[in-house]
Amino acid sequence: MNLLGKIFTVLILLASVALMIIAMFVYSTHRNWQDAYNQLNTKFQAATAANANAEAQYLAQISQLKSEQSAAVQDVAKLETERNLIVSQNQAIQKEVDELRRDQAQSVALVKATEENINRLTQEVTGLRDSIRVAQQERDEQFHTTLKATSELHSVGGQLQQLEERSSQIVAQLADVTAKATEGGVDLQGEFVPRVRGKVSKLRRSTEGLLIEITVGADDGIRPGQNIEIFRGDRYLGRAEIMRADPDRAVGRILREFQQGQIQENDDVATKLRVG
Incomplete structure (x- = not known):
């Protein structure tokens, strides 16, 4: 056998092996279509x-x-x-x-x-x-x-x-x-103060002190500067100095140094026999 025959033999062997492998692959992948x-x-x-x-x-x-x-x-x-x-x-x-x-x-x-x-x-x-x-x-x-x-x-x-x-x-x-x-044969050169009695009709206070208004005045012989005595029944209450005398009334200021009681309206007043 020459060289060419050997080559062909080897090729045929290789081809057989390849076909066998392909057949095995085809068989392994065969399906039921x-x-x-x-x-x-x-x-x-x-x-x-x-x-x-x-x-x-x-x-x-x-x-x-x-x-x-x-x-x-x-x-x-x-x-x-x-x-x-x-x-x-x-x-x-x-x-x-x-x-x-x-x-x-x-x-x-x-x-x-x-x-x-x-x-x-x-x-x-x-x-x-x-x-x-x-x-x-x-x-x-x-x-x-x-x-x-x-x-x-x-x-x-x-x-x-x-x-x-x-x-x-x-x-x-x-x-x-x-x-x-x-x-x-009376001597007319001396002063005579008639005895006069009256009542306290009003009381009021001022800067000069306690003032009283009495029911007798100039027509009864009351004169400014004259003193009058104040009493209630048998009780002596004090003295007042006449400051103003009208015909039927007069106003006097209570002299505190002679006051011996609370003076009220309707208290009695009387003059002295002479100006005090």
């Missing part, structure tokens, strides 16, 4: 049924979504209508708020002007009250002065008339007494 087809067909039918079911669900969902979309569109339209209504109401409310703010600003300005006017009027009223008070005080003082002057004028007029009448009587009495005393 009928079973595979049946399995694939079953899967295909299941997939087709699942696809039909899914398509039906899809169509149902599409229909439901369209219904929901239509309802949503209606809801959106309704909400849009409500929104427009709310916007209109909001605009109306805003307009009212603006008007209220303008009214409030006008009210604030009016209140401020009113407060200023009230303050001005209050000041004017205070000034007028002060003026009225001063005028009333002046009027009252003038009225009291006029009333006092009128009362004093009437009193003085009455006293003057009484004094004139009493003077005429006294002059006549004095002439008669003088004549009788001269005939009887």
Whole structure:
């Protein structure tokens, strides 16, 4: 055998080995294509049924979504209508708020002007009250002065008339007494204080002390500077000095150094025989 034959022999051996390996591989991967087809067909039918079911669900969902979309569109339209209504109401409310703010600003300005006017009027009223008070005080003082002057004028007029009448009587009495005393030899140069009794009619206090008013006066012989004794029954109460004597009454000041009891209205008073 030559070299070429050996080469071919080796090649044939290698080819045989390769075919044997391929045959073994093909045998190991051999399948039952009928079973595979049946399995694939079953899967295909299941997939087709699942696809039909899914398509039906899809169509149902599409229909439901369209219904929901239509309802949503209606809801959106309704909400849009409500929104427009709310916007209109909001605009109306805003307009009212603006008007209220303008009214409030006008009210604030009016209140401020009113407060200023009230303050001005209050000041004017205070000034007028002060003026009225001063005028009333002046009027009252003038009225009291006029009333006092009128009362004093009437009193003085009455006293003057009484004094004139009493003077005429006294002059006549004095002439008669003088004549009788001269005939009887009586010395007329000395002073004589008649015995007079009366009552305490009023008491009042002043800066000069406790003053009393008595029911006897100049017509009864009471003179300023004269002392009178005060008593109640058998109890001696004190002494008073006559400060003013009117025709039918007199005013005296209690001499504290002679006071021996509480002096009251209706206590008795009597003159001394001479000026103390």
